[in-house]
Amino acid sequence: MKGTVFITGASSGFGRACARRYGEEGWRLVLSARRREPLEELQAEFGVDSVHIITLDVRDREAVAAAVASLPESFCQVELLVASAGLAQGLEPAQRADLDDWETMVDTNIKGLMYTVHALLPGMVARNRGHIVTMGSTAGTWPYPGGNCYGGTKAFVKKFAENLRSDLLGTRVRVTNIEPGMAETEFSLVRFKGDQERSAKVYQGTEPLTAPDIADIVWWVTSLPSHVNVNSMEVMSINQAWGPYAIHREERTG
Ligand code: NDP
Numbered sequence: 001m002k003g004t005v006f007i008t009g010a011s012s013g014f015g016r017a018c019a020r021r022y023g024e025e026g027w028r029l030v031l032s033a034r035r036r037e038p039l040e041e042l043q044a045e046f047g048v049d050s051v052h053i054i055t056l057d058v059r060d061r062e063a064v065a066a067a068v069a070s071l072p073e074s075f076c077q078v079e080l081l082v083a084s085a086g087l088a089q090g091l092e093p094a095q096r097a098d099l100d101d102w103e104t105m106v107d108t109n110i111k112g113l114m115y116t117v118h119a120l121l122p123g124m125v126a127r128n129r130g131h132i133v134t135m136g137s138t139a140g141t142w143p144y145p146g147g148n149c150y151g152g153t154k155a156f157v158k159k160f161a162e163n164l165r166s167d168l169l170g171t172r173v174r175v176t177n178i179e180p181g182m183a184e185t186e187f188s189l190v191r192f193k194g195d196q197e198r199s200a201k202v203y204q205g206t207e208p209l210t211a212p213d214i215a216d217i218v219w220w221v222t223s224l225p226s227h228v229n230v231n232s233m234e235v236m237s238i239n240q241a242w243g244p245y246a247i248h249r250e251e252r253t254g
């Protein structure tokens with residue numbers, strides 16, 4: 001066995017692809033998400049000796065702490081955290097956004113990440129060995145209409161990851177924020193609350209990033225020699241780039 005990776009959001013998308021990638025590479029996997037069945041599928045694939053599954057809502061502070069504190073002995077020396085649990089809810093302009101959606105994004109993308117890092121980081125520092133990979137987004141740097149609170153949460157992820165690096169200077173614990181653009185996972189289906197047609201339109205006519213693309217990148221940044229810290233990695237599909245500044249023009253009289 002090569003090491004133990006703790007993955008949040010392992011039931012789908014980037015987290016699931018990372019689980020598969022690290023499983024194939026012979027790592028021990030601690031897989032967490034709210035949905036248990038996809039985690040059980042991965043456990044069946046890689047075996048009970050290699051996979052420990054935890055049904056976990058990262059918004060539950062006590063549950064996150066308890067899950068980490070009660071890891072079985074063979075899984076408790078976590079060397080790598082891939083913190084992929086996260087979501088967007090809605091694409092309405094801020095003035096029409098649902099406050100519950102905003103709260104869900106803050107609780108999951110910000111607080112859930114805080115709880116997970118807080119639970120796992122002391123062990124990494126004590127062992128003087130570890131790597132935290134956070135899942136940021138291009139939305140954490142580049143605004144777009146309707147991105148409002150989601151973009152805000154991903155800006156937190158970016159700055160949190162950078163500040164962790166400052167605190168961890170002098171240790172052998174690395175931190176990397178991956179910042180993907182448009183990637184086809186369950187992300188849009190969740191954002192549009194199960195609306196398949198609207199979700200499919202996001203990717204129509206493009207070749208978006210895939211979950212295995214991101215797993216390859218996570219694998220690469222974590223496989224570099226231990227003195228090399230990739231601070232952040234922004235990645236887009238070839239079909240995506242930035243637009244010009246938006247300018248609103250008005251008819252002026254007089
Ligand atoms: P998916 O919807 O496919 O996966 C999201 C994962 O997060 C699921 O496993 C889901 O599991 C888990 N999750 C959501 N809420 C919670 C919660 N409260 N507690 C525990 N787990 C939770 O989307 P992606 O794989 O695309 O997204 C992964 C991360 O990447 C997110 O942080 C997202 O913001 C980010 N990202 C996505 C991009 C994209 O275009 N796809 C681009 C840039 C960043 P479950 O529902 O079983 O709990």
Ligand code: 8X3
Nearest residue numbers: 137138139180181182
């Ligand atoms: C997901 C990418 O552009 O939908 O973080 O915000 S985007």
